[in-house]
Amino acid sequence: MGRRxxxxxxxxxxxxxxxxxxxxxxxxxxxxTRGGGLTVVSSFYxxxxxxxxxxxxxxxxxxxxLSEPETGCLHDYQLTPEDMKTLKTAxxxxxxxxxxxNFISDVVSEDxxxxxxxxxxxxxxxxxxxxxxxxxxxxxxxxxxxxxxxxNAHYWMSIPLYEEQIDNIAKGLAAADPDEKRRTxxxxxxxxxxxxxxxLSSLEEEIKETSEGAHVIIFHEALELLSEDLGMETxxxxxxxxxxxxxxxxxxxxxxxxxxxxxxxxLAEETYGSEMAERVKEETGVSVLYLDPLxxxxxxxxxFAYIKKMKDNLLKIRxxx
Amino acid sequence: MLKDxxxxxxxxxxxLAILCxxxxxxxxxxxxxxKRMAYFSDALGxxxxxxxxxxxxxxxxxxxxAMVIFGWIFALILNRIRRKKLLSSDTVIxxxxxxGMAVGLAxxxxxxxxxxxxxxxxxxxxxxxxSELLWLFILLxxxxxxxxxxxxxLTAMSIHETLAKSSNIRVNLVEDxxxxxxxxxxxxxxxxxxxxxxxxxFILPAAASRNISENMxxxxxxxxxxxxxxxxxxxxxxxxxxxxxxxxxxxxxxxxFFGTYIYGKx
Numbered sequence: 089m090g091r092r093x094x095x096x097x098x099x100x101x102x103x104x105x106x107x108x109x110x111x112x113x114x115x116x117x118x119x120x121t122r123g124g125g126l127t128v129v130s131s132f133y134x135x136x137x138x139x140x141x142x143x144x145x146x147x148x149x150x151x152x153x154l155s156e157p158e159t160g161c162l163h164d165y166q167l168t169p170e171d172m173k174t175l176k177t178a179x180x181x182x183x184x185x186x187x188x189x190n191f192i193s194d195v196v197s198e199d200x201x202x203x204x205x206x207x208x209x210x211x212x213x214x215x216x217x218x219x220x221x222x223x224x225x226x227x228x229x230x231x232x233x234x235x236x237x238x239x240n241a242h243y244w245m246s247i248p249l250y251e252e253q254i255d256n257i258a259k260g261l262a263a264a265d266p267d268e269k270r271r272t273x274x275x276x277x278x279x280x281x282x283x284x285x286x287x288l289s290s291l292e293e294e295i296k297e298t299s300e301g302a303h304v305i306i307f308h309e310a311l312e313l314l315s316e317d318l319g320m321e322t323x324x325x326x327x328x329x330x331x332x333x334x335x336x337x338x339x340x341x342x343x344x345x346x347x348x349x350x351x352x353x354x355l356a357e358e359t360y361g362s363e364m365a366e367r368v369k370e371e372t373g374v375s376v377l378y379l380d381p382l383x384x385x386x387x388x389x390x391x392f393a394y395i396k397k398m399k400d401n402l403l404k405i406r407x408x409x
Numbered sequence: 410m411l412k413d414x415x416x417x418x419x420x421x422x423x424x425l426a427i428l429c430x431x432x433x434x435x436x437x438x439x440x441x442x443x444k445r446m447a448y449f450s451d452a453l454g455x456x457x458x459x460x461x462x463x464x465x466x467x468x469x470x471x472x473x474x475a476m477v478i479f480g481w482i483f484a485l486i487l488n489r490i491r492r493k494k495l496l497s498s499d500t501v502i503x504x505x506x507x508x509g510m511a512v513g514l515a516x517x518x519x520x521x522x523x524x525x526x527x528x529x530x531x532x533x534x535x536x537x538x539x540s541e542l543l544w545l546f547i548l549l550x551x552x553x554x555x556x557x558x559x560x561x562x563l564t565a566m567s568i569h570e571t572l573a574k575s576s577n578i579r580v581n582l583v584e585d586x587x588x589x590x591x592x593x594x595x596x597x598x599x600x601x602x603x604x605x606x607x608x609x610x611f612i613l614p615a616a617a618s619r620n621i622s623e624n625m626x627x628x629x630x631x632x633x634x635x636x637x638x639x640x641x642x643x644x645x646x647x648x649x650x651x652x653x654x655x656x657x658x659x660x661x662x663x664x665x666f667f668g669t670y671i672y673g674k675x
Binding site: 095098099102103105106107110113114116167168169170172176194197198 | 416417418419420534535621627631634638642645646647648649650651661664665668669672
């Protein structure tokens, strides 16, 4: 045979070599740090911004967000092992609830000590029922989205409901935090943040005078709550927030709706809605407004991000009226 | 650092699952490579989507059952048509695999909700449930038992089918059971390995072992070592560096393959 090294020796060397190289990779990967004090993790962007405002200058508390999904909303998001690590270091987990975070049951079964704060706008007595999908792959296939048969849970898109969420988060944090000093800070900050939101509310009131009763078509469920607040009438909703495949029939349906209903404009999200919206625009000449459903940070995690982005949305609608 | 890993329930589950599944993947893999069935296991993986789709339509609470039963039916039909020898084996497999996959895609993508299932393509290590571990263990025992009992028949068949028939081996029966076993393993591992990579786990360890083995004993032993090694290291590595588990396991197995290839050529 003329081989220089024996076979078992070669195999052992090969495997040891691979372990060594892997070891280098592992060493290079930054381990997640466990900060002292209280750690709060938020499930996604609007929850992060709200909690950021409520925590404010409170001491001894860190806020983290789960890794961002690439797609629009969280419905189909699966936790990565990295997220599990982040949650392991957390004391409190702030979520929107209402079925938006499909993975909550996984988190609950994994870590019984983690306190979960539901920001959901209503009394959340029955949240267990909503979140009780044992496995995201196992639940039956409902029409459209999983949560479309329930009430629209994109609460943060409605300013009054967002205000309720702020209260709920502040209360939830206070209930979960043993530190007296921080608890008063939460209450104070929540109030201050809601005061800042008044600017948006008055803008909404102003727009509502002209927008009331206008017919709109909506390409992202989250935008429905915003249009409801403005008194607009939604004649057709199509949720285009994922890599959704549209059938030719649906395009025809939208075009018919536009023609028959005197539709003022289409509200859509740019990334996922633009292809469809442009097609309809071409066919019917209806105007399209691209709004931000605030599901992703797009680089802006400052405390003012919500106010800034919502204001942009409202101004776009005002200018189009 | 390593101690941290096992404070998580999902990592413990995944680790135990890999301990059960990877030796079995290796064992069956030796025969898959011998019998040139690489394409077959790939086709089964693609058809897992149809199994899921059927489970969803019947709104079964446990998709595993639907997937496994569909896998068996698919494997049996495939063997039946293949034995008629009207068409070459790869054509038959390809026809059935595409038809099966198309049905699955059609059902799962109605209402535009395919993205709910796209995790199936790359796999998700968090999907391993504690309750499934017992089944994986039983599968390991049954699979190993079958393999040892039929080892001679399988080897004879892989060398010369007609010769095997003439020496009173019930070729069709053994082949059917073997195919069903592969179908079961594929369907039970697909959710964490992913459709795109499942056949790699059968092929790579066995192929790597073939590069350096001179007899059946060596072939089987090295395959199991390679399979377990890439499975366990892959899981640990994927956890530490935050990459999907399936691809990491396959990459490690591929490195082993090229290493042994170079050694074997000398």
